[in-house]
Amino acid sequence: MADTPASDIAVSLRDLTKRFGDFVAVNGVTLDVPKGEVFGFLGPNGAGKSTTIRMLCGILPPTSGTGTVAGFDIVSQSEQIKSNIGYMSQKFSLYEDLTVEENIDFYSGIYRIEAGKKQQRKEWVIEMAGLTDKRQARTATLSGGWKQRLALGCAILHEPPIIFLDEPTSGVDPISRRSFWELIYRLAGEGATVFVTTHYMEEAECCDRLGFIFGGELIALGAPTELKKLFPAEIVEVRCERPFDAMGRLESLPGVHHAALFGAGLHLVVENARETIPRVLETIADSAPRAEQITPSLEDLFVSLLEQKSKVA
Amino acid sequence: MKLRRVSAIAKKEFLHVIRDWRSLGIGIAIPIVMLFLFGYALTLDVDRVPLIVWDQSSTPASRALISGFTGSRYFSLVGYARSYPEIVRAIDSRDAQIALVVPVDFAAKIAGGRPVAVQAILDGSDSNVATFSLGYAEAVTRTYRDGVTIAAMKRSGLAPPRVGIELKPRVWFNSDMESRNYIFPGLIAIIMMVIAALLTSLTFAREWEVGTMEQLIATPVTGGELILGKLLPYFAIGMFDLMLSVLVGEVFFSIPLRGAVWMVFAASAIFMAGALSLGMLISIVTKSQFLASQIALVVTMLPAFLLSGFIFPIANMPFPIQLFTYVFTARYFVTLLRGIYLKGLGIKLLMGDALLLALFAVAVITLSHVKFRKKIE
Numbered sequence: 001m002a003d004t005p006a007s008d009i010a011v012s013l014r015d016l017t018k019r020f021g022d023f024v025a026v027n028g029v030t031l032d033v034p035k036g037e038v039f040g041f042l043g044p045n046g047a048g049k050s051t052t053i054r055m056l057c058g059i060l061p062p063t064s065g066t067g068t069v070a071g072f073d074i075v076s077q078s079e080q081i082k083s084n085i086g087y088m089s090q091k092f093s094l095y096e097d098l099t100v101e102e103n104i105d106f107y108s109g110i111y112r113i114e115a116g117k118k119q120q121r122k123e124w125v126i127e128m129a130g131l132t133d134k135r136q137a138r139t140a141t142l143s144g145g146w147k148q149r150l151a152l153g154c155a156i157l158h159e160p161p162i163i164f165l166d167e168p169t170s171g172v173d174p175i176s177r178r179s180f181w182e183l184i185y186r187l188a189g190e191g192a193t194v195f196v197t198t199h200y201m202e203e204a205e206c207c208d209r210l211g212f213i214f215g216g217e218l219i220a221l222g223a224p225t226e227l228k229k230l231f232p233a234e235i236v237e238v239r240c241e242r243p244f245d246a247m248g249r250l251e252s253l254p255g256v257h258h259a260a261l262f263g264a265g266l267h268l269v270v271e272n273a274r275e276t277i278p279r280v281l282e283t284i285a286d287s288a289p290r291a292e293q294i295t296p297s298l299e300d301l302f303v304s305l306l307e308q309k310s311k312v313a
Numbered sequence: 314m315k316l317r318r319v320s321a322i323a324k325k326e327f328l329h330v331i332r333d334w335r336s337l338g339i340g341i342a343i344p345i346v347m348l349f350l351f352g353y354a355l356t357l358d359v360d361r362v363p364l365i366v367w368d369q370s371s372t373p374a375s376r377a378l379i380s381g382f383t384g385s386r387y388f389s390l391v392g393y394a395r396s397y398p399e400i401v402r403a404i405d406s407r408d409a410q411i412a413l414v415v416p417v418d419f420a421a422k423i424a425g426g427r428p429v430a431v432q433a434i435l436d437g438s439d440s441n442v443a444t445f446s447l448g449y450a451e452a453v454t455r456t457y458r459d460g461v462t463i464a465a466m467k468r469s470g471l472a473p474p475r476v477g478i479e480l481k482p483r484v485w486f487n488s489d490m491e492s493r494n495y496i497f498p499g500l501i502a503i504i505m506m507v508i509a510a511l512l513t514s515l516t517f518a519r520e521w522e523v524g525t526m527e528q529l530i531a532t533p534v535t536g537g538e539l540i541l542g543k544l545l546p547y548f549a550i551g552m553f554d555l556m557l558s559v560l561v562g563e564v565f566f567s568i569p570l571r572g573a574v575w576m577v578f579a580a581s582a583i584f585m586a587g588a589l590s591l592g593m594l595i596s597i598v599t600k601s602q603f604l605a606s607q608i609a610l611v612v613t614m615l616p617a618f619l620l621s622g623f624i625f626p627i628a629n630m631p632f633p634i635q636l637f638t639y640v641f642t643a644r645y646f647v648t649l650l651r652g653i654y655l656k657g658l659g660i661k662l663l664m665g666d667a668l669l670l671a672l673f674a675v676a677v678i679t680l681s682h683v684k685f686r687k688k689i690e
Contacts, residue, residue: 054527054689058531059527059530059687059688059689060689060690078687079687082531082532083533085531087528089527089531091523091524093524093527093528095325095329097328097332097333098325098328098329102325102328105321106322106325108321109318109320109321109322110322110529110532110533111533112317
């Protein structure tokens with residue numbers, strides 16, 4: 001990122017830190033997100049994702065470190081940032097007792113959308129959220145997926161260049177989740193930078209680049225394919241009849257670091273897949289097993305990263 | 314300060330109120346209930362005190378004395394007793410609050426021109442009623458005694474005494490001494506205070522609790538726009554309640570309004586601004602609906618009732634507490650409304666209190682603006 005000109009950077013953080021009393025929620029995060037990127041911020045609950053995003057939106061002052069969003073300083077120019085971003089918080093941000101149209105009209109007033117554009121933007125949100133025949137419905141009566149798209153629509157009525165989404169798809173059914181991501185791509189395709197937090201691995205795969213945060217620290221950063229190359233070992237997928245019983249035996253084999261249940265089978269983290277596979281088949285010969293080397297998934301990577309981290313700690 | 318944003322917030326806030334029956338209840342139903350409840354039930358006038366009589370004398374003379382009591386609007390005869398236990402029973406059961414015992418030798422002593430004692434037994438558990446009825450009873454007895462004396466003098470050919478000091482009372486502002494006329498303007502003040510602070514105490518806290526505030530503070534909206542936008546709809550409700558109160562006073566209770574109606578509204582507008590902002594300030598500081606409404610009740614309802622002079626005269630309070638009453642705006646507003654309603658005072662005399670109210674409103678709005686930060690924590 002070092003050679004990217006500053007004007008192409010949408011979000012830039014240097015040693016960003018947030019403490020709540022003795023608790024360090026975000027610890028020295030340094031990061032650049034170029035314009036037009038879909039950047040995924042991945043990590044378990046409590047890792048510091050929301051805290052970081054709140055600091056970027058200018059609603060939570062950092063303890064130390066600096067950051068700019070759209071070229072504005074997150075501490076001294078937080079109000080300028082607020083005109084240039086769309087933020088969708090983890091809690092639903094809509095007024096449940098207001099109708100779909102009333103919610104849109106409210107944010108339209110807050111963002112002072114020009115009179116000439118107001119109607120067009122409203123129609124855009126309603127169409128995008130698929131709420132054409134629910135314009136007059138109270139927001140409380142809408143299902144999660146609809147609320148989500150409406151909340152996103154309200155947050156980006158003013159067509160901000162940078163969009164922050166804090167776990168936008170938590171608690172939403174898979175089909176709504178997919179259409180929500182299609183929407184994210186559409187916005188990115190139109191030139192917006194999207195900064196999204198998630199703890200779903202399959203969503204993380206959809207991002208241009210990922211930052212993995214754990215215990216307040218950024219422990220990995222890169223495109224999903226690059227990150228997978230960081231994986232320090234190889235993975236063997238084993239399919240057998242009683243994977244749970246086999247797990248202990250397989251873990252004690254030489255060259256096997258770790259075994260974990262994965263779907264209907266087992267994933268073994270091994271030194272060398274080619275050497276290990278025959279030994280595996282020998283060990284559980286009784287149940288006609290299959291074993292093959294696979295590319296590590298993001299989940300494999302993050303589990304191993306987490307284990308490294310906790311060993312260090 | 315952008316008007317577009319203020320009006321968007323005001324409109325949204327108005328929709329919240331009309332869609333939430335609890336807010337509507339606080340805003341519209343409670344004032345109506347309070348007006349009628351207090352208007353009809355809250356009277357400090359003591360009349361028709363239940364009276365029981367033990368007439369041991371049973372003579373024309375004793376009956377003349379008793380008719381002096383029963384003919385007065387201050388007493389209402391509930392029965393005759395024939396023994397002390399009966400009197401005790403009547404007072405214990407609160408059937409009677411005063412008992413009159415006329416002795417056997419009443420007529421004889423009167424006729425003989427000798428002094429005679431008539432006993433009055435009072436229920437002191439309600440000291441207010443006891444004090445008033447004692448005064449009435451003394452007055453009735455004195456009238457009877459004077460009548461007897463004058464008749465006796467006439468009979469013996471003497472002229473009634475000419476010299477005598479007589480007090481000629483002339484009561485200003487509330488010539489019928491109706492306590493309702495005095496209470497009603499205060500009641501308007503109480504209603505304004507309570508609903509104003511209660512309604513607005515919920516607004517900011519609700520947005521923090523629901524999570525919509527986090528969204529709002531990430532937009533370019535300013536604290537001033539939020540505060541003003543949220544004040545406007547509640548101000549309108551307050552003015553509507555005021556109109557309702559003035560009408561009820563006029564139509565149902567015939568409360569005399571001697572001053573100008575516009576002055577009632579002007580004074581209330583200034584007071585409303587302060588009371589609404591106080592609720593808002595509490596909401597901003599606590600960020601919790603429950604806590605905010607409790608605090609709003611304690612800092613508005615109680616002082617408005619007890620320390621405003623609404624019922625309990627400030628002049629009768631111990632000095633330190635009198636000083637304390639100056640802190641609460643309800644005091645000034647009650648004085649203002651009584652001045653306009655009963656005395657028909659002009660602007661000059663009311664300006665001081667009105668200025669204090671305005672000062673308070675400005676101070677609280679400023680403080681709300683300072684206390685509201687577009688940050689989490």
